[in-house]
Amino acid sequence: MAVLVAPTKSNLIKAKASLALANKGFELLDKKRNVLIKEMMSLVDQAKAIQSQIYKAIEGAYGGLQTVNITMGIKNVESIAHSIPKDEQFEVLLKSVMGVDIPTLKYDRKEVLPSYGFHNTNPALDEATHQFREVKYMIYELAEIENSIYKLAKEIEKTQKRTNALEHIQMPKYQEQVKYIQDVLEEKEREDFFRLKRIKGRSN
Numbered sequence: 001m002a003v004l005v006a007p008t009k010s011n012l013i014k015a016k017a018s019l020a021l022a023n024k025g026f027e028l029l030d031k032k033r034n035v036l037i038k039e040m041m042s043l044v045d046q047a048k049a050i051q052s053q054i055y056k057a058i059e060g061a062y063g064g065l066q067t068v069n070i071t072m073g074i075k076n077v078e079s080i081a082h083s084i085p086k087d088e089q090f091e092v093l094l095k096s097v098m099g100v101d102i103p104t105l106k107y108d109r110k111e112v113l114p115s116y117g118f119h120n121t122n123p124a125l126d127e128a129t130h131q132f133r134e135v136k137y138m139i140y141e142l143a144e145i146e147n148s149i150y151k152l153a154k155e156i157e158k159t160q161k162r163t164n165a166l167e168h169i170q171m172p173k174y175q176e177q178v179k180y181i182q183d184v185l186e187e188k189e190r191e192d193f194f195r196l197k198r199i200k201g202r203s204n
Contacts, residue, residue: 005177007184015181019174026166032098033159039097040152047145054138061135064128071122080125090140100155102148105140 005011068077090107 005181007181007188009185012178012181012185015174015177019171019178022166022170022174026163026171029159029163029166033156033163035098036100036152036156036159040149040156043145043149043152047142047149050138050142050145054135054142057131057135057138061128061131064124064131067124068122068128071124077125097152098155100151102151103144105144107137107140 005015065077090105093104093106094101095104096102
């Protein structure tokens, strides 16, 4: 790597300061990367657990729906399903993790009163409705976690590139500059020392 800098004491001070700054920046970015990785791995574990819960909940909910279809008839169930209003009352908020904006969903988890009448329905319908509502809340939670994992992964990738640039480009460059300037200045000091020695020898 070519060292395009004049071998002066002022440039040596600048190169040392730049090297110290690059080292500090690398340490901070490395700590940030480790915190982000730890946070992301924790979320990955949570996502796996919730996915397992969702599979079981969906299986139970569809089992309940099957019971409703048998006891009430598929056409009646479809008619009731179309009459149920969409419930999408949630708010997307942001929280910061090491400077990364992570989305969170805010919603009220409450029992919704049935929108259908009790005539020609049965308790199995109420139970199936409740089960599917629980699945919906689980999906909300999973979507929040998976989005957070994606955001953290992108930030980790960006941080990794910056640490690599410091470790493999900037820091070696400043280390080479410091060594080059020090070597030149030391050689110059030796030459000046021998020159003065010869001058004193002649004067004697």
